Amino acid sequence: MSAQQQVLPLPGIASPVGEGYRGDHLLVAQMVERGSKVLDVGCGEGDLLQLLERRGIDGRGIELSREGVNRCVAKGLAVVQGDADTDLVNYPDDAFDYVILSQTLQATRQPKVVLENLLRIGRRAIVSFPNFGFWKMRLQLLVGGHMPRTENLPATWYDTPNIHFCTIKDFVQLCREINVKMERAVALDVHGRPLRLNAPWWFWNMFGEQGVFLLSRAEKGR
Amino acid sequence: MVKVQSITSPAIHHEDRAHEADHPSSLVASFGADQPLQLDCGVALAPFQIAYQTYGRLNAAKSNAILVFHALTGDQHVANIHPVTGKPGWWETMVGPGRPLDTDRYFIICSNVIGGCMGSTGPASTNPSTSKVWGLDFPVITIPDMVRAQAMLIDRLGIDTLFCVVGGSMGGMQALQWTAAYPERVFSALAVACSTRHSAQNIAFHELGRQAVMADPDWRGGRYFEHGSDPHRGLGVARMAAHITYLSDAALHRKFGRRMQDRELPTFSFDADFQVESYLRYQGSSFVERFDANSYLYLTRAMDYFDIAADHDGVLAEAFRDIKTRYCVVSFTSDWLFPTSEARAIVHALNASSARVSFAEIETDKGHDAFLLDVPEFFEISRAFLHSAGVARGLNGFGK
Numbered sequence: 001m002s003a004q005q006q007v008l009p010l011p012g013i014a015s016p017v018g019e020g021y022r023g024d025h026l027l028v029a030q031m032v033e034r035g036s037k038v039l040d041v042g043c044g045e046g047d048l049l050q051l052l053e054r055r056g057i058d059g060r061g062i063e064l065s066r067e068g069v070n071r072c073v074a075k076g077l078a079v080v081q082g083d084a085d086t087d088l089v090n091y092p093d094d095a096f097d098y099v100i101l102s103q104t105l106q107a108t109r110q111p112k113v114v115l116e117n118l119l120r121i122g123r124r125a126i127v128s129f130p131n132f133g134f135w136k137m138r139l140q141l142l143v144g145g146h147m148p149r150t151e152n153l154p155a156t157w158y159d160t161p162n163i164h165f166c167t168i169k170d171f172v173q174l175c176r177e178i179n180v181k182m183e184r185a186v187a188l189d190v191h192g193r194p195l196r197l198n199a200p201w202w203f204w205n206m207f208g209e210q211g212v213f214l215l216s217r218a219e220k221g222r
Numbered sequence: 223m224v225k226v227q228s229i230t231s232p233a234i235h236h237e238d239r240a241h242e243a244d245h246p247s248s249l250v251a252s253f254g255a256d257q258p259l260q261l262d263c264g265v266a267l268a269p270f271q272i273a274y275q276t277y278g279r280l281n282a283a284k285s286n287a288i289l290v291f292h293a294l295t296g297d298q299h300v301a302n303i304h305p306v307t308g309k310p311g312w313w314e315t316m317v318g319p320g321r322p323l324d325t326d327r328y329f330i331i332c333s334n335v336i337g338g339c340m341g342s343t344g345p346a347s348t349n350p351s352t353s354k355v356w357g358l359d360f361p362v363i364t365i366p367d368m369v370r371a372q373a374m375l376i377d378r379l380g381i382d383t384l385f386c387v388v389g390g391s392m393g394g395m396q397a398l399q400w401t402a403a404y405p406e407r408v409f410s411a412l413a414v415a416c417s418t419r420h421s422a423q424n425i426a427f428h429e430l431g432r433q434a435v436m437a438d439p440d441w442r443g444g445r446y447f448e449h450g451s452d453p454h455r456g457l458g459v460a461r462m463a464a465h466i467t468y469l470s471d472a473a474l475h476r477k478f479g480r481r482m483q484d485r486e487l488p489t490f491s492f493d494a495d496f497q498v499e500s501y502l503r504y505q506g507s508s509f510v511e512r513f514d515a516n517s518y519l520y521l522t523r524a525m526d527y528f529d530i531a532a533d534h535d536g537v538l539a540e541a542f543r544d545i546k547t548r549y550c551v552v553s554f555t556s557d558w559l560f561p562t563s564e565a566r567a568i569v570h571a572l573n574a575s576s577a578r579v580s581f582a583e584i585e586t587d588k589g590h591d592a593f594l595l596d597v598p599e600f601f602e603i604s605r606a607f608l609h610s611a612g613v614a615r616g617l618n619g620f621g622k
Binding site: 037058060066069070072073074075076077078079080081082087090091092095 | 548550551569570573574576578579580581582583584585599602603606607609610611613
């Protein structure tokens with residue numbers, strides 16, 4: 001990673017280190033236009049939603065775990081208990097400007113259906129996921145001969161909620177398959193800092209610890 | 223001979239209760255012949271009165287008013303000693319200084335529902351045209367009727383917009399009905415352990431209760447006041463059956479198990495050998511001291527008829543179309559009377575209307591009654607929801 005790829009403070013946000021926000025959250029927040037309406041699917045304890053609300057964005061959340069939901073509601077956030085796999089169908093078309101799926105895609109039963117639902121409910125979708133093609137993953141499997149575990153994905157194979165891992169390359173392939181337009185794509189390193197923008201896909205797929213994609217519906221007939 | 227023991231007679235005579243029905247120990251708003259209450263059944267009820275209590279102070283902008291709704295057998299005495307039973311208010315855990323419904327911050331209003339027996343006009347009140355107790359001559363009322371009456375009370379108090387409407391069970395139904403009927407008058411709504419429609423199972427339990435009342439020979443076709451009788455046995459049985467539905471298998475087992483009541487061996491009789499029997503009998507007999515049997519028939523009926531979607535061509539989301547109200551819906555894991563699936567149906571409809579909604583399911587084995595009990599997680603969520611609504615409303619003293 002070259003020296004000029006320093007993380008710059010995002011507009012309207014103080015130093016990310018000082019505020020303690022996660023790198024991918026800051027990046028996602030930067031992708032969302034002010035004044036828009038956002039649904040965060042798998043919002044955890046609401047950290048991203050709080051960041052978005054501070055930026056004047058009307059945020060709603062869905063979270064699977066009861067503890068997560070209750071903590072969000074206790075923070076005054078508009079969060080409901082629900083499952084990305086089964087509950088997205090209950091949302092009407094075009095209900096949101098953005099639907100965010102942050103570090104959750106790999107834990108869904110039907111990632112393709114979920115992705116299609118995101119872009120039905122929202123005009124745009126922002127999806128971030130751990131890159132299984134990250135070199136540390138590859139190395140552990142190749143040399144260690146065991147299922148990879150990292151600081152960000154510490155669960156063992158038998159108790160992980162992550163059942164559908166993919167690489168950045170796989171995800172790009174899926175987007176093409178279901179005719180989704182990739183408006184912006186960023187790979188982040190282990191510290192949540194963006195990799196070089198003009199790097200080729202193979203470089204991102206090897207050195208990106210996670211991918212963040214801003215997606216929209218491809219125009220019809222294409 | 224086998225010993226038989228039934229529910230004991232109420233300690234407080236029904237004349238005292240009847241007095242409370244016409245002359246309540248609380249504030250009263252009277253509406254004359256010129257201000258009838260238009261009921262869903264077609265009757266214009268006039269004159270009528272609403273008995274209510276308030277706690278805290280209404281601010282100058284009149285923007286901090288919270289309307290609290292009581293459940294089926296509750297009343298307006300939320301946070302004060304009950305005038306008939308002498309017991310504490312039914313929601314003192316929620317309402318008071320420093321409580322989630324903080325009387326230092328909010329102005330809390332709670333009225334006895336129309337059809338009730340604690341001072342708002344109902345079947346136990348005196349019919350002014352006959353000077354006799356209404357009894358079954360009282361028109362059948364609905365949840366929307368109760369809400370319409372409350373709106374008249376809120377008008378009388380000079381309040382335009384309520385900061386929040388709050389209720390559990392039948393109270394939650396009223397909260398939801400308020401937002402559907404007067405969306406622009408409700409800034410936020412906290413609907414707990416409730417539903418937008420009464421299920422077949424719940425109607426069935428209510429029918430069981432009503433039949434128990436009507437099977438009591440002392441009910442006398444609803445004219446027990448005139449005969450000087452009191453169907454306390456029937457009403458007690460109705461309460462016992464209903465009370466089981468408010469608890470859970472786990473809670474009953476935890477509280478009583480198979481433990482015996484003041485004895486070690488079975489008496490080989492129909493006496494209350496088990497603690498759970500003794501408890502239920504106590505619940506039945508203490509209830510009949512303070513509640514009117516006909517009122518029980520009317521209020522259970524109102525819940526049975528409740529179905530918000532039915533008023534909107536069966537599409538629940540239409541009832542909340544483009545609504546600006548902020549909602550918080552809460553359910554409890556062991557509540558089988560208003561299970562989480564009912565709360566989810568509300569949430570789905572609100573999502574489809576793109577309303578701002580929070581929904582939490584709270585883990586507890588306390589059953590439906592959990593909303594009335596000490597459940598810290600419920601208090602925490604209620605407090606936080608009201609606080610965030612207070613910030614959004616710009617209430618004084620609510621920092622960002």
